[in-house]
Amino acid sequence: MKALVEILRTTAFGCRKTSISYGERAGNALCLAAAAFLFAGSAWGAKSQAPKPPLSAPTSAAACVGCHGEAGVSANSLWPNLAGQKRDYLAKQLKAFRDQDRVDPMMNAIAQSLSDSDIEALTAYYSSLKP
Numbered sequence: 001m002k003a004l005v006e007i008l009r010t011t012a013f014g015c016r017k018t019s020i021s022y023g024e025r026a027g028n029a030l031c032l033a034a035a036a037f038l039f040a041g042s043a044w045g046a047k048s049q050a051p052k053p054p055l056s057a058p059t060s061a062a063a064c065v066g067c068h069g070e071a072g073v074s075a076n077s078l079w080p081n082l083a084g085q086k087r088d089y090l091a092k093q094l095k096a097f098r099d100q101d102r103v104d105p106m107m108n109a110i111a112q113s114l115s116d117s118d119i120e121a122l123t124a125y126y127s128s129l130k131p
C-alpha cells in the first residue's frame with residue numbers, strides 16, 4: 001500500500017510538470033490515462049504472479065498421511081513421495097493397486113476402499129502439492 005501511494009504521488013507530480021508543456025487540460029488527461037494504464041498493468045502483473053491457492057486435502061487423504069506424509073512427502077525411504085507427482089500417473093497406480101495389477105500388500109488393501117471419485121480428489125490434491 002505504501003508503494004502504491006508513492007507511485008500515485010510521483011505520478012501526480014509528473015502530471016503537473018507535463019501540463020506545463022502540453023497545456024493544463026490535455027496534459028492532465030494524458031497523464032491520468034498513463035497513470036491508470038501503469039496502475040492497471042501493475043495490478044494485472046501482481047495477480048498473474050500470485051501462486052494458486054493450494055487445494056485442501058480430501059477427507060480420504062487421512063488414510064494416506066501415516067505413510068506418505070502430511071504434505072505428500074514421506075519420511076521413509078520405502079514409501080514414495082506423492083507431492084507434485086503427475087495426476088494421471090497417480091490415478092493409474094491407484095487403480096492398478098485396487099485391481100491388484102500392481103502388487104503391494106499395503107497399497108492393495110488401502111486402494112480397495114477408494115472409489116473413482118476418491119481417486120480423482122486424491123490425485124488432484126497430491127499433484128497440486130509442492131514436491
Ligand code: HEC
Pocket residue numbers: 060061063064065066067068078079080082090091093094103104106107110122
Ligand atoms: C501403510 C502405509 C501406506 C499407506 C497408509 C498408504 N500408502 Fe501408498 N504406498 C505405500 C507404499 C509402501 C508404496 C510403494 C509400493 C511399492 O513399492 O510398489 C505406496 C505407493 C503408492 C502410490 C504409487 C506411487 C508411485 O510413485 O508409483 C500411490 C499413488 C499411493 N501409494 C497412494 C496412496 C494413497 C492415495 C493413500 C491413501 C488413500 C496411500 N497411498 C496410503 C504405503 C502406503
